[in-house]
Amino acid sequence: MPSGSAAPPALESWPPRGRWPEPLHRAVAALRPVLAAHDGGALIGLSGGADSCALAVAAAALRGTRAGAALGPVGAVVVDHGLQAGSADVAEAAARVARTLGLEPVLVRRVAVREAGDGPEAAARRARRGAFADAAREAGAGVVLTAHTADDQAEQVLLGLARGSGTRSLAGIPAAGALPGGAALARPLLGLTRADAEAICRWAGVRWWEDPHNADPALLRSRVRTRVLPALEDPADGLGPGVREGLVRTAAIAAEDAAALEQWAARALAECRAPGRGDAVVRLDLAAFAALPPAVRHRVLGLAVVEAGGPRPTRERTLAVDALAVPADPGAGGSAGPVELPGGVEVRRRHSGGPGEGGDGGLAGPESALRGGRGCAMLEIVRRAARP
16 A cells, blocks of 8 residues: 655556545535635645645546536646655656546746845745745636645644744644735645555555655754644653644634624724824824724734835834833833834834824814823824935
């Protein structure tokens, strides 16, 4: 029976005889609504590993049904990162598997992986996502599918916990997203495990490729996969079985909470806006902003900074702005700023006394010690002028 190997992936024939295994039923059920939701067909990001081969098998099996045939074409894009000897052979072998399964079109792309100070894993991901986006445009595909599983989700949440991340990070890998340029991205196998993917491949007769990087202890995610999670689930010396499932549940709960907080923050940003003229990109009524719960206030700030053209601020920078906006002792005065943020953005506190000073002196909002005089205290998020 086929299994994983350091040799390139292979598939002799398709389709196999026999009933679908139970994991394949779940994979097809998860894939069907994704394909139905996107016009123009789909491209599968195919590496030759068990997960992506299982997704390709599920797509081929679905396309072999009467309902699946009406969902549009499904092709594959294979990205050769060129990071190890024989990578071109693996990419071509993965493409042959896709063609044997009847996927069309099948594209092979070689990319240059350039590090930008965030490590080799992030650099490879960035290059791969760019190649996916280019392939989607070329093929006219409505969505690119990747084969992240529940195991990947558990690893992502554990990494987020270790880094001290917020709710959005603990939500893990989202089921849908976008590639550079706006192409849709979907991950239909998040409800399946890596063992499920391997079972699908064995049923289909696919020999999948075991990427040696997945066992390289120099790479953080590889250490989590091969050492940290197994140690946590060790029945004698760890927490015992069920850690992965618990992490996946944490991701689902955190995703619900993050979505609710982000919706609240979007409404709050609209409600806190203050009119005015001048160089400010975003003006916020400081009293209304300060009255928000910290979790919402911090998200409002992040949205405002992004609107101003900067990246979302780190926790440290967010708290610095929060101290400017909501001083611990409002009666003690304190700094009016500015607080400088990455991306050429700065935040400052000011008081508008009327139309001649860029405000109208009559903004709605709860009474606060931050408000005074004839006008309104405001928080301004501005783009700094370019420095010579």
